[in-house]
Amino acid sequence: MSRKLLWKLCLLIAAGIVALFYLINTLTLRTEEQMSLLEVSHREELKRWGEEAERLFLSGDKAQLEQWLQALQEQENTWATVTQYEVTHIAGERGNEDRYIGYNLGRDVDWKVHLYFEDNPVMEIPFTTEKTSLLVLLPDRMRPGSYWQTTRLALQILLPMGILALFSLMLYRHIMHPLRKLEQATREFSRGNFSVRVHRQLGGRNDEISELAKTFDQMAARIGEQIVNQRQLIADLSHELRTPLTRLDIAIEDAGTRYSDDKNIQRIQRESAHIRRLVEDTLTLAWLDNERPSVGTEDLDLVDLIDVIVEDARFEFPNRTICTRLPDTAEIRHSNHQAVGQALENILRNAMRYTPVGQAVHVLLEESGQERVVIDIEDSGPGVPEALLDNIFKPFFRADRSRASESKNFGLGLALARRQLNSVGATVEAFNRSAGGLCMRITLPTRLYKSTVSAIG
Structure with missing residues (x-):
């Protein structure tokens, strides 16, 4: 096997993880850089403070400047100062003094502010003259990166989780799409559509799943052919044997x-x-x-049907007693008189056959709710070993072969009864009674709609 799906998944997952790490790193760095800058409105506000301080400084009224600085500090809960500086030559060549701008004890308003520093930085707003600057401890409200920790959490945890979830969903759909096609084809095949095929529905896909689809198509073609031949054989046997x-x-x-x-x-x-x-x-x-036909096409009254079957059984087994507990009526819709009648007759005849002479068989009918009725047929026989309770519904199975040979029982009655009941949406199960004997419990729907009937089997 070439294992193309394996290599495809390895390539997709490896490339996806590398791309994810690169994307997260790039987004984190760019986001951190953007969040490190002061907002434009705050930059403009700091510059206006510098302009106002410069105006007061140039006016020569130091008292008014001092008063303005005091008001600014109280308003912003910070400190501010206006400071001059002078470059003093110590050694080396001279001539570049004009390149020194600002006091250089603070940060320019256009610089980034480190998000990991605990203390707020000092901002410097240089004046246009006199080599003077306004120094302001950046107010808390202007500190950038207030939501940086939350943003970093989102970028490093929530974003990867979301991307991986999306990637997993895409990968899941890539794998499950052909599997759903295979599931649908299997369901159609089980319903009797033997012409269904899967591989052509997968397009140009060429991997292990497409190989599975090819295998399914080969299996479907062969089994479908065998079933068709078997049906034809049964039809031919039916004609050839009856004549x-x-x-x-x-x-x-x-x-x-x-x-x-x-x-x-x-x-x-x-x-x-x-x-x-x-x-x-x-x-x-x-x-x-x-x-697996659906034969639910008529309405019937179970009580009337059971009465007729019980009378026939009493005539056939006169040395046994049948006790019934039935309501006045039990209407069921979209069922089949012949299928239900033959099934009940086979089950009741089986109960009568294994009930000792002089003993009784009980037939009970009651509603179980949810539009269902339950029929219990209880015999007084020896029962069936627990391990064989489900086997009694298999064709040609006989728990007691010696008694079966005497009664000419071929082991088809209960198997046929279960199939007939299934055809109208009913079920039958067997269990041993605590008082002795076997109980056959038949559960029939009172309303079997056509959409339900078509799915039986």
């Missing part, structure tokens, strides 16, 4: 009319009926498993 079975039934019925006392003919009739039921149940189960 000879029908002819066999006709021949056996004719033979039974002629030789009604022949035990072999009677045995053939029973075995033929079992074979027909096995074939019908197997084909129905295969159709439900492969097609």
Whole structure:
């Protein structure tokens, strides 16, 4: 494997981290430089102070200058002074005295103020004449960088977090986009759309994920072909088996009319009926498993349906008792009379079969809220080992094979019942009763809308 995605991610992450460090450093330096300068309005104000001090100085009224300086100090809670200076030659060449401007004991208003110094700097506003300057301890309100610590925190912590979050989101979308396509294709494939393909939806992408998409497409093509062939095989079997079975039934019925006392003919009739039921149940189960149909198209009353099924069971098993606790009515919508009826009949017949002679089977129906009804069918049999409770819904599974062979039970009844109930949005589960016996709990929705039905399976 070329691991193109790995190298792509390594390159993106390495380049992104280097670019992030460079960006943060550049922004921090530029921001610090900008925040180190006095605001333009404060510079202008300091210059006006210098002009006013110079005016008072040139007027020769030192008392008025002193009074003005005192008022300025009180107003700004600082100190200010007007100072002259004189350059005294000690040694070396002379002639550059005119280049000395200002007292040089303070900072020019256009200079940067160090943000990390605790004390405010002294600002110097030089006069235009007399080699004199106004020195002012910078007032607190003019100190630049008041929010520098907060700004630095934002630049060095919050900004990287935001950029990394954005980068992670972009990286996540780059990885998850094809995976979502694959997820959607998988969901469509599970719903029966065997023509769905992924690789062509990824455009020109060429990495490990695109290879996965190619593998999925190959798998989908092969499995889809197998399922289609299996469906065709089931359809062909359904046609090919029913025709000879029908002819066999006709021949056996004719033979039974002629030789009604022949035990072999009677045995053939029973075995033929079992074979027909096995074939019908197997084909129905295969159709439900492969097609996963949604058959919720009609409304029905569960109470009426259960009454009919119970009466038939009482006739079939006259040496067992059926006790029912049913409401007056239990309407369910968008269901299927045949699917629900056959499932309930199979489950009830299974309960009657494993209930000892003279014992009772209980059928209970009640609403469970949230637009659902629950049907409990409780037998008085030996129950099922806990480890096998879910296996009893598998095709051809029989917990007691000796009793199953005696009753001609092929292990399809409960499997078929679960598939039929699933087709109308219902569920069935089994658990052992504390008092003994097995309980089959069927949960049916009272309102199964078409949008819900189409997603079943």
